Amino acid sequence: MSLGxxxxxxxxxxxxxxxxxxxxxxxxxLCPFAKAAYDKDQIRYAVSGAHTAGALxxxxxxxxxxxxxxxxxxxxxxLLIHPQVLTEFDDYNAFLxxxxxxxxxxxxAGVLQVASFHPGxxxxxxxxxxxxxxTNRSPYPMLHLLRExxxxxxxxxxxxxxxxxxxxxxTMRRLGVGGWAALGLTVPQNRPPVTRSDVSDERHA
Numbered sequence: 596m597s598l599g600x601x602x603x604x605x606x607x608x609x610x611x612x613x614x615x616x617x618x619x620x621x622x623x624x625l626c627p628f629a630k631a632a633y634d635k636d637q638i639r640y641a642v643s644g645a646h647t648a649g650a651l652x653x654x655x656x657x658x659x660x661x662x663x664x665x666x667x668x669x670x671x672x673x674l675l676i677h678p679q680v681l682t683e684f685d686d687y688n689a690f691l692x693x694x695x696x697x698x699x700x701x702x703x704a705g706v707l708q709v710a711s712f713h714p715g716x717x718x719x720x721x722x723x724x725x726x727x728x729x730t731n732r733s734p735y736p737m738l739h740l741l742r743e744x745x746x747x748x749x750x751x752x753x754x755x756x757x758x759x760x761x762x763x764x765x766t767m768r769r770l771g772v773g774g775w776a777a778l779g780l781t782v783p784q785n786r787p788p789v790t791r792s793d794v795s796d797e798r799h800a
Contacts (some may be wrong), residue, residue, distance in 0.1 A: 602679050603735075603782075605642045611734040612640060612676060615780050622778075623731055623770070625763050627756075628749040634668060637671035645680045646691055655697050655709075661704055662740050674742040684715035694738055708746075710739040712797050714782070729775050730763040734782040 603611075616638075620629045632638050641658050645651040655675060662673045681687040694709045712733035717723055750756040767775070 596689060605728075606718050608642045608676055608735055609640045611780075612737070613675060615650060615734050618778050619729075619780060620621070623763075623766055625759075625766070626751060627759070628746075632671050635668075635671075637667075637669065637674040639665075639670050641673055641675045643675060643677040643680070645677055647680060648686070648693065650678050651680050654695055654696055655694060658703060659703055659707055661702055661742070663701075664740070667742060667745060670738055671745055673741060674737050675739040675740060676735050678735040684713055684717060686716075687713050687736055689710070707795060708741050708743055710741060712737050712739060726770070726772050726775060727764045727767045729767050729770075730760075734780055758794060 602620055615627065620626050621633060639658075639662070641654070643651055643654040645654055654677070658673050658675050662670060681690055691709070698704055698707055698709060712731050713736045714732055714734065715723075716731040716733075717728050718725075718731075722730055755762075757795055
């Protein structure tokens with residue numbers, strides 16, 4: 596999957612994503628499971644060159660198969676990053692049903708799941724400028740492919756795992772809008788993402 600012009604290069608996309616993982620996901624402890632996979636180089640960074648939802652669906656199917664067939668010790672999770680398509684959050688939100696249907700169509704329900712991250716992410720009941728939305732705001736739109744078995748093991752090893760969502764909200768409120776901006780993780784988009792408030796707050800890694 597190669598990127599076409601115009602747009603960021605694959606190296607730029609991956610570098611921004613890695614910085615986000617290091618400074619936000621791990622640095623702010625938004626996901627206590629992420630550090631082990633990151634340190635062991637078990638994260639696959641798949642950068643899609645798709646410009647249409649259909650092409651992205653094909654890339655998603657390919658990456659789901661790749662992850663399902665890989666040895667977990669070598670590849671435990673995949674970030675399918677798609678900087679050229681679904682840059683508006685309402686389009687991205689609608690695509691999540693397609694993503695779930697793709698998992699089921701490959702008979703991978705219960706094996707893999709898809710979590711969601713987007714530069715314009717907005718939880719239900721929040722305003723676009725609510726700092727808590729930043730828990731799921733990534734530099735570029737992406738679909739996070741997860742092994743359910745790995746998640747089950749991680750949750751079992753961390754008794755307070757069910758409280759991650761609430762802790763992340765509290766972390767963002769303490770950090771504030773200025774603190775988040777100071778991390779320098781926002782990447783200029785081709786156009787501002789359009790947000791909406793009807794996305795479920797259950798989709799988070």
